[in-house]
Amino acid sequence: MPVIGMATSNFFLVKDVYEAVKFARENEFSGVEIWSDVPHCYVDDFTRDKEQWSRLHTLLTESKMKSALHAPMFGINIASINHGIRKESIRQVKASIDLAHTLGSEIVVFHSGKRPAVITPSRVKELTFNLNIDAIMAIKNYAREKKVYAVLENCGVDRDDYEESLADFVHLVETCKINVCWDVGHSHCSWGVKETFESLKDKIKHIHIHDNDRSYDQHLPVGMGNIDYQLIFPFLKEFPGMIVHEIQGMNNCEEKTIQSKKELDKLLRY
Numbered sequence: 131m132p133v134i135g136m137a138t139s140n141f142f143l144v145k146d147v148y149e150a151v152k153f154a155r156e157n158e159f160s161g162v163e164i165w166s167d168v169p170h171c172y173v174d175d176f177t178r179d180k181e182q183w184s185r186l187h188t189l190l191t192e193s194k195m196k197s198a199l200h201a202p203m204f205g206i207n208i209a210s211i212n213h214g215i216r217k218e219s220i221r222q223v224k225a226s227i228d229l230a231h232t233l234g235s236e237i238v239v240f241h242s243g244k245r246p247a248v249i250t251p252s253r254v255k256e257l258t259f260n261l262n263i264d265a266i267m268a269i270k271n272y273a274r275e276k277k278v279y280a281v282l283e284n285c286g287v288d289r290d291d292y293e294e295s296l297a298d299f300v301h302l303v304e305t306c307k308i309n310v311c312w313d314v315g316h317s318h319c320s321w322g323v324k325e326t327f328e329s330l331k332d333k334i335k336h337i338h339i340h341d342n343d344r345s346y347d348q349h350l351p352v353g354m355g356n357i358d359y360q361l362i363f364p365f366l367k368e369f370p371g372m373i374v375h376e377i378q379g380m381n382n383c384e385e386k387t388i389q390s391k392k393e394l395d396k397l398l399r400y
């Protein structure tokens with residue numbers, strides 16, 4: 131059976147990270163994915179301030195919940211053609227690996243670096259590919275030293291995401307031999323759930339789940355879009371890692387998170 135987790139980012143504008151973890155515990159989630167970016171659990175603040183990370187560590191331990199981290203994302207680009215931004219981006223992802231190690235979390239989720247412009251000439255895309263490979267390998271090797279799994283999330287939903295196609299993403303994954311955070315919602319509104327699953331299934335180490343109607347990346351509760359869960363239900367049911375509900379929570383985020391969990395729990399009980 132999978133660990134059913136909740137992303138603390140569901141609440142990042144309305145609860146601090148401690149309140150979000152308590153909410154997860156009270157609502158019978160068995161795991162949390164901690165958003166290690168502003169304004170929640172920004173890596174540098176938490177790593178510097180022992181009181182903050184030890185309070186979070188104690189809360190996770192007392193709650194007996196598995197944890198994972200989502201690396202910083204705002205303004206981050208691990209394959210930026212701007213050297214300073216690239217270097218700082220890789221540093222912050224590595225810092226989140228350090229924080230995961232400190233908190234006893236097994237997984238750090240991160241994104242590939244973005245293209246410098248929406249219309250990118252092929253030789254610039256090739257440069258971004260090579261910068262991505264260098265960055266992903268550096269992050270993967272650093273995580274291995276810290277006994278943490280760094281997993282690359284499939285995006286392909288924003289206009290400047292590096293991976294314009296499933297083939298682009300698979301090429302990155304196979305070149306780097308890296309494990310994957312399969313974002314089911316992202317795959318539904320980009321390359322297709324079945325197609326993405328078939329290409330990545332042997333690499334999936336962690337899952338993000340949310341729904342949409344394929345028009346854009348809506349992060350709706352499970353069951354509120356039109357994903358056909360029957361396609362992947364046997365895999366989800368036997369998945370040994372964490373399935374994280376990652377719901378857009380600007381309004382009614384508590385209700386939406388609980389609704390999503392109930393719907394998936396119902397599916398998994400079949």
Ligand SMILES: [Zn+2]
Nearest residue numbers: 283313338376
């Ligand atoms: Zn995701």
